Amino acid sequence: MVNNNNKNLTNEKEVKADSSISTAHNSTIQSKEKEEDIGFKELYEQSLNQLQYGDIARGKVVQITADIVMVDVGWKTEGFIPIRELKDTQGNVNISIGDDIEVFIDKRDSEGNLVLSREKAAKLKVWDDIKNVSDNNITIKGTVVEKVKGGLSVDIGIIAFLPGSQIDIRPIKDLDHFIGQTLDFHILKYDRKRNNVVLSRRSIVAFERESEKKDTLNNIIEGSIIEGVIKNITDYGIFIDLGGIDGLLHVTDISWGRIAKPSEIFHKGEKIAVKILSFDREKERVSLGLKQLHENPWEHISEKYPVGALVQGKVVNLTDYGVFIELETGVEGLVHISEMYWTREIKHPSKVLNVGDTVNVVVLEVNPEAKRVSLSLKQTTANPWEKLKEKYPVGTVVKGLVRNITNFGVFIGIEDGIDGLVHVSDISWKHRVTHPSEYFKKGQELEAVVLNIDVDNEKFSLGIKQIEKNPWEELPQKYAPGSVVTGKITNFTDFGIFVEIEDGIEGLVHISEISQKRVKSSAELYNAGDTVSAVVKSIDVKTKKIRLSIKEMEAPAPIPTPTSNQYINNRENIGSNLAQALADVKIGGQPKG
Structure with missing residues (x-):
């Protein structure tokens, strides 16, 4: 740190002293007064022999101009400091005439003026402080200046580097909030030649956390209310720093109501009061509650x-x-x-x-x-279905437009927002409806009879076939058992044939009733569309089934004359059956034993 011009001020003074002595010897006439003056100058200059270029000295401000500040360091002439070295960030000079300041004895300029430096003095002192801090493992204060690659830049008198891994005991994602903060640091290493200093805050934080942790652990009591700072937020809960130890506020303990995402309500760094629900001292686990601060x-x-x-x-x-x-x-x-x-x-x-x-x-x-x-x-609001039931009693004929058609029925609009359903089974008395769309279209106006209004289940049942009288009710009187009907064959099945005796009304001739002869298939005797006559055997109005018989229309088959062998066999069978019957009676009359 010593300038190349650093020469002992003694050399300079010796040259001047020798010159003065030489002058004195060459003079032929010296007064006693002059001799005394020369001796005083020598003593004065000798008093300055201890100051050297590169030293730090204390001096007094004697003059302040727009460009320089003059400082008396005890030499025969004052030295000067460029005014820029004494200005703060706002451009103000915060010293006054008469103030004592430390300066660095730098050099003489081309005009022989003594140049001083406040900055160099400060830097030299900083390096002394850095060495002292490092050697004694103590802390030094510094102000975070800016974020740089890999960490932060810190002003400790000179610019030092704080690696990201040494900022805290846990990884820090957001470094910006440190900028402008004045903090304590340890010095990890320094290199004066390279002007390089590496700092650490990790050990300081660890010590502080451990100290806080001990205090917190000693004061934690289940059921007590404690204030903490939100450290992290997850979907399942919030981690809260209670002071050296973290507690978990589970999402189920945040509110008596439903909480979708805690991050929508809470924020990192926010202070929050919580209740200690449980504390495991061995595992150092703390369960917290927020809703427990309020009545359930x-x-x-x-x-x-x-x-x-x-x-x-x-x-x-x-x-x-x-x-x-x-x-x-x-x-x-x-x-x-x-x-x-x-x-x-x-x-x-x-x-x-x-x-x-x-x-x-x-x-x-x-x-x-x-x-x-x-x-x-x-x-x-009032239930419109109750009004509907009052307005349309069962049996009322209503009109409406077809709003929808499904495979199970037709929906007819009766009131605003209320549709009635005509089930497929209530469309026709006579015809077998496969799909309602075969008979109706959307927007078609229809008449129907109100069959039922179920207020509780909001169901409105209508019927179209009920507008007409049920033709099945007249069939038992019209076609009494034993009467003969004539109709066309409409369908063949494995179990018989269907004969239409009236428009839409069919009867079944079972395969056993087709002929007195043994028939494997009805198709052997008839074709679809054939007209046949049959005897009515029964009519079931409820199930809408008519049983018909064709074979009863045929002449009865002749009864064959039994042969002598058949007679003998019949007698044997009769005798055998009679003997068995008598045996059963006898056994039945005896007590069980």
């Missing part, structure tokens, strides 16, 4: 929200199956999609409601154990 709203939920009560709430969530309504903090109820409207069909609740909407609902059910409340939006 579910304890008296049934009294507060009785079934049938009309209450107000706020929409907090919309799903495919319904709407969640917040009745109070920690208490939410579900309005199932089926309980939203009496008659209006909606694909998704978001089509009619938004999060944040305030709505009135009726309490349907409260389950404190399961923490569930069932609500209804539609029951805040």
Whole structure:
């Protein structure tokens, strides 16, 4: 750190002293007064012999100009410091005339003026401090200046480097918040020649954390309330720094109500008061609770929200199956999609409601154990199905347009949002309907009879065939058993043939009733469309079944004359059967023994 011009001020003074002595010897006449003056100068200059270029000296500010500051360091002439070295970041000079400051004896300029430096003095002193801090393993203060590759730049009098791995005991992602902070550091290593200093804060943090941890562990009591700082947030909970030790606030202990994502409500670095739920001293695990700071709203939920009560709430969530309504903090109820409207069909609740909407609902059910409340939006208005039942008694003929056709029936619009269903079985008395679309189209106007209105299940049953009288009710009188009917064969099956005796009314001739002869298949005797006559055997109005017989229309087959062998065999069979019967009677009359 010594400048090339560093020469002992003594040499300079010796040259001047020798010159003075030479002058004195060459003078022929010297007065006693002059001799005394020369002796005083020599003594004065000798007093400065201890100062050398490269030394640090204390001097007094004697003058401040726009460009320089003059400082008296005890030599016969003052030295100067460039004004820029004494300005702060705002450009202000924070010294005054008469102040004592430390300066570095730098050099003489081309005009022989003594140049001083405040910066070099400070740097030399910093390196002394750095050596002292490193040798004695003590701390040094520094201010974080900026983020650099791999860590932070710190001003400790000179610019030092703080590696990212030495900032804390745990990895730090966001380094920006350190900028501008003044902190304590240890010196890991330094190289004065290369002007290089490496710092560490890790050991200081570890010591502080361990000290905090001991204090915290000594003061943790289950059931007590403690303040901490949110350190990390996950989907399953929040980690809170209690002071040297972390506690977990599980998501189920955050609120009495439903919490989707803790990160939507809480933020890192935020202070929070929590309750100590449990503490495992050996494993150093702390379970925390936030909801436990408040009374459990579910304890008296049934009294507060009785079934049938009309209450107000706020929409907090919309799903495919319904709407969640917040009745109070920690208490939410579900309005199932089926309980939203009496008659209006909606694909998704978001089509009619938004999060944040305030709505009135009726309490349907409260389950404190399961923490569930069932609500209804539609029951805040009159039930249109009750009015419908009053307006359309059973037997009323109504008109409407076909709104929908399915394989099981036809839906007819009767009121706004209310459709009646004509089941496929109630379309025709006579015809077997495979699919209603064979007979009806959407938008077609139809008449139907009201069969039933089920208010509880919201079902409206209609019938088209009931407009006419049931023709099956007249068939028993019209076709008495034994009467003969004529009709066309409409269908063949393995078990017989169907004969249409009237428009839409068919009877079955079982294969055993087709002919007195043995028949394997009805197709051997008849074709579809053939006209046949048959005897009516029975008519079942309820099941809509008619039994017919063709073979009874045929002449009875002749009874064959039995032969002598048949007679003998019959007698043997009769005798055998009679003997068996008598034996059974005899056995039956004896007591069991």
